[in-house]
Amino acid sequence: MTIKEQQDEIIEEFAYYPEWMEKYEYIIQLGKELPLIEEKYKTDDHLIRGCQSRVWMHPEYRDGKVWFTADSDALITKGLVGMVIRVLSGHTPKEIVDAEIYFISAIALNSHLSPTRSNGLLSMLKQIKNYALAYHLQDVKRETT
Amino acid sequence: MSHTLNIYEPLSIEAIRAEFPILQTLVYGNPLVYLDNAATTQKPLSVLEAMDVYYKTINANVHRGVHHLSQVATDAFEEARRKVASYINAAHDHEIIFTRGTTEGINLVASVFGRANLKAGDEVLITAMEHHSNIVPWQLACEYYGAKLKVIPFSERGELDMDAFAALIKGPVKILSFTYVSNSLGTINPVNEMIHAAHERGIVVLLDAAQAVQHIPIDVQELDVDFLVFSSHKIYGPTGLGVLYGKEALLNKLPPYQGGGEMIRTVSFEKTTYNDLPFKFEAGTPDIAGAIGLGAALDYVNSIGIDRIKLAEEALMEYAQEMMSGVPGIRFVGEAANKAGVISFLLGNHHPFDVGEILDKQGIAVRTGHHCCQPVMDRLGIPGTVRASFSVYNTPEDVDRLVKGLEKTAKMLG
Numbered sequence: 001m002t003i004k005e006q007q008d009e010i011i012e013e014f015a016y017y018p019e020w021m022e023k024y025e026y027i028i029q030l031g032k033e034l035p036l037i038e039e040k041y042k043t044d045d046h047l048i049r050g051c052q053s054r055v056w057m058h059p060e061y062r063d064g065k066v067w068f069t070a071d072s073d074a075l076i077t078k079g080l081v082g083m084v085i086r087v088l089s090g091h092t093p094k095e096i097v098d099a100e101i102y103f104i105s106a107i108a109l110n111s112h113l114s115p116t117r118s119n120g121l122l123s124m125l126k127q128i129k130n131y132a133l134a135y136h137l138q139d140v141k142r143e144t145t
Numbered sequence: 146m147s148h149t150l151n152i153y154e155p156l157s158i159e160a161i162r163a164e165f166p167i168l169q170t171l172v173y174g175n176p177l178v179y180l181d182n183a184a185t186t187q188k189p190l191s192v193l194e195a196m197d198v199y200y201k202t203i204n205a206n207v208h209r210g211v212h213h214l215s216q217v218a219t220d221a222f223e224e225a226r227r228k229v230a231s232y233i234n235a236a237h238d239h240e241i242i243f244t245r246g247t248t249e250g251i252n253l254v255a256s257v258f259g260r261a262n263l264k265a266g267d268e269v270l271i272t273a274m275e276h277h278s279n280i281v282p283w284q285l286a287c288e289y290y291g292a293k294l295k296v297i298p299f300s301e302r303g304e305l306d307m308d309a310f311a312a313l314i315k316g317p318v319k320i321l322s323f324t325y326v327s328n329s330l331g332t333i334n335p336v337n338e339m340i341h342a343a344h345e346r347g348i349v350v351l352l353d354a355a356q357a358v359q360h361i362p363i364d365v366q367e368l369d370v371d372f373l374v375f376s377s378h379k380i381y382g383p384t385g386l387g388v389l390y391g392k393e394a395l396l397n398k399l400p401p402y403q404g405g406g407e408m409i410r411t412v413s414f415e416k417t418t419y420n421d422l423p424f425k426f427e428a429g430t431p432d433i434a435g436a437i438g439l440g441a442a443l444d445y446v447n448s449i450g451i452d453r454i455k456l457a458e459e460a461l462m463e464y465a466q467e468m469m470s471g472v473p474g475i476r477f478v479g480e481a482a483n484k485a486g487v488i489s490f491l492l493g494n495h496h497p498f499d500v501g502e503i504l505d506k507q508g509i510a511v512r513t514g515h516h517c518c519q520p521v522m523d524r525l526g527i528p529g530t531v532r533a534s535f536s537v538y539n540t541p542e543d544v545d546r547l548v549k550g551l552e553k554t555a556k557m558l559g
């Protein structure tokens with residue numbers, strides 16, 4: 001599935017849940033499907049800044065694609081990380097860097113999430129893109145030398 | 146729970162709530178339950194009107210003009226100062242300095258007291274339950290003058306270790322600066338005992354009353370405290386304004402804080418002389434409307450009576466404590482024998498942030514996190530708490546909504 005298809009799928013899933021309560025239950029459910037980061041990576045270097053709760057994320061670059069694992073000490077945050085990873089994990093660095101992320105506003109999460117939570121979400125996206133960009137630049141450099 | 150209500154008689158709680166239009170707000174379709182009063186209280190109509198009337202009818206700069214409006218504005222501003230002095234029973238109106246808030250009051254004292262009195266080897270004594278605003282200004286002063294910051298620890302229950310205090314106060318302490326009521330634990334500290342012990346050794350005392358003035362009657366002369374600070378916005382007044390009370394003799398001995406207009410008597414490039422109290426510490430145009438708003442807020446509190454507010458809030462806190470105890474998995478953080486205004490807690494092992502967010506979606510406003518008291522959370526080994534904090538307009542129904550909200554939250558978070 002492309003990044004776009006993944007986002008459309010999530011938007012469709014959320015359409016089943018008109019009530020905020022159900023939306024949150026679903027987000028928490030998604031947290032349970034998050035590919036968990038290995039304990040040894042739960043260190044300060046893997047922490048994402050800008051979240052009131054703690055979020056650890058680890059990228060792995062394998063066969064030309066970036067795979068993310070993560071965890072959080074807060075359930076809702078974990079669900080949000082789960083969604084973001086589901087959308088962006090398993091793609092090439094270039095695809096991730098170029099991706100336009102629209103599912104968050106499309107499922108009206110923006111207006112529901114507390115500002116600190118939305119800021120955390122933005123930091124998370126930025127961190128993922130930064131990782132991808134680093135891998136991308138590494139590749140470009142390798143190709144040109 | 147009618148017994149909490151009739152404390153206000155002949156006023157009704159409905160009449161009190163009607164003074165606060167914001168309480169009618171709907172949050173995600175639910176009537177607002179506002180339990181974040183320790184962060185800031187809502188404002189009654191009389192405060193909003195006083196500020197409105199000021200701008201509409203008497204706005205002018207104070208202490209400067211010969212013209213009519215300037216005199217009326219100055220009178221109103223100075224009247225507000227008198228109201229503050231009377232509210233905390235200061236001996237003189239000029240012992241009331243208007244600041245931007247508690248934070249600026251502490252910074253002012255730390256800065257000028259430090260300049261006048263601190264040197265290498267001296268100690269500044271605070272407690273482990275201080276708000277960051279009563280830690281960092283002292284760290285800055287200590288670093289600058291080579292003094293040491295000493296900290297009185299507290300127990301698991303959230304009570305100060307008075308044996309440790311008795312030992313620490315015997316050190317080369319120059320100033321004891323501590324909070325009357327803890328904003329993260331709700332603990333009421335034994336202020337009389339501590340001020341007395343400090344004074345026996347000639348140590349100056351600053352009391353952070355940010356979480357006390359709105360809950361407990363305060364008499365600075367009876368307390369015999371040297372400095373006391375609080376914020377207008379936590380006692381139904383506007384944001385951007387605070388009060389520093391200081392004993393006249395002490396304030397007179399201290400150097401000025403900021404320089405500028407109003408705080409001077411004569412200025413020349415060779416020598417500037419400073420104005421008398423309180424103006425010596427009020428450089429620049431003050432927050433005139435804010436002061437008038439605070440005056441109206443204190444009038445409002447007096448119209449009900451701080452003694453009655455205290456009784457009503459105590460009864461409500463007791464009810465809340467009892468009802469919340471029934472929520473499965475709840476754990477209170479801060480179980481001091483004497484508490485005011487604040488109930489901090491955790492729900493099972495759930496992150497406070499999750500709990501706060503699900504409560505918010507039900508229209509219930511609480512605060513989550515470390516409440517600007519990171520050392521408190523480190524001491525207790527927790528990332529933060531959920532904090533429900535109460536004020537004059539909260540009702541047993543608010544508590545019931547909170548309890549129901551918590552039960553729903555617990556179910557959702559699993």
Ligand SMILES: Cc1ncc(COP(=O)(O)O)c(C=O)c1O
Pocket residue numbers: 183184245246247248249276278279324326327328353355356376517
């Ligand atoms: C105990 C205590 N001290 C100081 C402050 C700082 O007050 P302000 O931010 O109004 O300056 C607060 C406010 O949260 C407080 O609760």
